[in-house]
Amino acid sequence: MTTIGVDFDVPLHAYSRGWADGTIYDEPTPGGFDALRQLMADHAVFVFTARDTYQTALWLKGHGFDVQLDAAGSDGIWPKFWNTRDRILVTDRKLPAVAYIDDRGIRWTSWPQALADLETSLLLFDRDEQLRALRAAQDPFISSEQYLQALHDARRCAELERELEAAKFEIRHLRAGESDQPAPEGVAPTPEQWIHWWNRATPDERTTMVNQIFASAATAATCFEMNHRWSLERLDRLTNALRILDQVPSIAARAMFITEAHENLGLGASFETVLAYAAARVILTETTPSASAPSESSR
Incomplete structure (x- = not known):
């Protein structure tokens, strides 16, 4: 069961002279009673008012509505909810409801x-x-x-x-966060100065700037991707070279392969090149009968 709260003045009571002396003086608001009966067909409805609730209840009863005056029970406890659909509760309290119909209500979103x-x-x-x-x-x-x-x-x-x-x-x-002054000519703007420029740029200038940003981002992404791919390939080469050298059973033999590579390539050779050369010598030694691994006696 859903409950709807309806304000008395204006939605139901025409209120043409405002509050006046606090008494109920006016005619019903056109269409108000039809809407009230339509609500009662599907929801529990209570009418809330700052006027005297007894007078309000009598006024509604005089227009054909079955009403109940809000009051404490025999135990002295006031009802916390209203869930009766075929009768209107008249109250000066704000009871729980899924919606309140009020000409002066302000819907809160922020x-x-x-x-x-x-x-x-x-x-x-x-x-x-x-x-x-x-x-x-x-x-x-x-x-x-x-x-x-x-x-x-x-x-x-x-x-x-x-x-x-x-x-x-x-x-x-x-304009929140923008600088009071634009960036000087030829000087890279701060974020605050950039916002200042953007807020005053024409649509064409903004479109040009966005296209430049997209192009720069695409170039940066391409450079990163190429560098990333090159790094992966270099890592694969180093891993393969180390795997080949690891197959040499003697640590001393591995050291001699690497020393030979340094001597043949020179001290300026990169670590990657030295490992690749040493790995190639290991493979050559294993596949060529005439080739032999470097040894202390041969050197």
């Missing part, structure tokens, strides 16, 4: 968004209250059409101010 929405709601509230005051005074210079148009204009203005604040926030977000 604090910057919530504070921006709150500022817009406060502007809208002040203007609505001013228009209600004019309406209540029955100003002879304001017709119903003018009142509705003024209300529409006030809400549209509030929407535009909200969009403006959102745009300002987005600009602050985009």
Whole structure:
């Protein structure tokens, strides 16, 4: 069973004169009761209000709803949940629910968004209250059409101010971390100066820069891959040479093969070249009957 909370003023009670003296004075909001019955068909519904809950319950009952007044039980404990679908609970408490329908509610997704929405709601509230005051005074210079148009204009203005604040926030977000000054000509920019340039570059300049970054990244990846492949091949050659030398049973014989390689190649030869030469001599000694391994007597 899912529970829905519905605010009383505006969603159900028209609230054309605002809070007034706190009593329930107005007609039902058009469409409010139909929506309330539709909700009750699928959910448990409670109505929450800052007004007197007894008066609110009587008002709803007078319009044909089965209501229950929120109260503590015989044990003195107040109910924590509302799960009855065919009856409306009237309360001044905020009970658990999957959703709350409220004309002044602010949906929270982040604090910057919530504070921006709150500022817009406060502007809208002040203007609505001013228009209600004019309406209540029955100003002879304001017709119903003018009142509705003024209300529409006030809400549209509030929407535009909200969009403006959102745009300002987005600009602050985009410029976060940038330097106050661009990099001097011919000097590599710092990350902060690079962000400064990017935020002021034209679309064509940005496209050119991104293409250059992609090209540089591709070149770097190719160089890394080639160097990596060469390193693996060199490691394979060294491993094979060492494996061949390891087949020589005598440590002294291995040393003589390597010494011979140094003498024939010169002291400037690389370690890899010396090992390869020594390994080749081992293979030649094993496969050529006339060839012999170097020995102290022959040297």
